[in-house]
Amino acid sequence: MLAQFVRIAASQPLISYPTHTAHPFSVLKNNQTPFSRHFDFPSRKIFPSFFAAAASKMKDISVLMTCPMNSYLEQELDNRFKLLKLWTHPKRQDLLKQHSESIRAVVGNATAGADAEMIEALPKLEIISSFSVGLDKIDLIKCKEKGIRVTNTPDVLTEDVADLAIGLMLSVCRRICECDKYVRKGLWKLGDFKLTTKFSGKTIGIIGLGRIGLAIAKRAEAFGCPISYHSRSEKPNTNYKYYASVMDLALNCDILVVACALTPETHHIVNREVIDALGPKGILINVGRGPHVDEPELVLALMEGRLGGAGLDVFEKEPEVPHQLFDLDNVVLLPHVGSGTIETRKAMADLVIGNLEAHFTKKPLLTPMV
Secondary structure: OHHHHHHHHHHOOOOOOOOOOOOOOOOOOOOOOOOOHHHHHHHHHHOHHHHHHHHHHHOOOEEEEOOOOOHHHHHHHHHHOEEEEHHHOOOHHHHHHHOOOOEEEEEEOOOOOEOHHHHHHOOOOOEEEEOOOOOOOEOHHHHHHHOOEEEOOOOOOHHHHHHHHHHHHHHHHHOHHHHHHHHHOOHHHHOOOOOOOOOOOOOEEEEOOOHHHHHHHHHHHOOOOOEEEEOOOOOOOOOOEEOOOHHHHHHOOOEEEEOOOOOOOOOOOEOHHHHHHHOOOOEEEEOOOHHHEOHHHHHHHHHHOOOOEEEEOOOOEOOEOOHHHHHOOOEEEOOOOOOOOHHHHHHHHHHHHHHHHHHHOOOOOOOEOO
């Protein structure tokens, strides 16, 4: 039977992904093409009764979703599991207490994850699957103590976030948003728009040369931009200039991009000193997390002209945004949409579901973090 399965599986057409993009469900070498999510390609057709039984068992598993994230994800979770929606209950503690013995999984995101209090309240919790790359909203220490598995959604959102970072750089340098308003208000009839500054050739400094940082660097290189970076250690196999401190990086770049993970060490990694080092002609781009930047100091520097401009997709207390930024024409503000495309959010949702199904069918997790 197993031999028959392998023969049939090998003959199935595979889903093709661009070979330049790392795929989250397998390690690609050369130009290999990964298979589809969690071995789904032929198995459900070959063994329908097996998967029907597995699906029936999973339908009895209670999964807690911490906040609204994505309609497709919500629907798929509801189809496969017994879905509980935390935000629909005015008294969170009552819901957790009522279902404390049945909730075996939590699905969170960059806004609402699982803190120590929630984890302690759910003694049957086995896995937390995050609809995001960052895990700063999950108490990882508590998860390790209790043997709770944790997964996230790397790789699938890398390209979109990197695209958006370049878009923010272009928008701030060329004042694209301001130009749009200029035309809409009929001001063009009164005279040409003021001159802006070019993006091509600007020196780009990247904080965090991980998946997203590297993707940003490759895109910026296409614009003739010299690349430098800061990370915990110098990266092998790259010709980009490494700076051991953020201060030195800021002193030697035109545009400083934040693309690292949020940890206690990177909290407010961009402070007043770093902003002043970037200077009145410098531009700050943040596609990481809001708390990477000392927001009051950023606002003050922009208002005083000590910083040339900023492109921000994230903020310290989302969805709250400092009102002082609204009237500044050298700032582009986005509502945390780095991964906000239809294609990527679906891929992220599939990865969340794939990790849950893998866990509850005792298969290897697709993207384990803990």
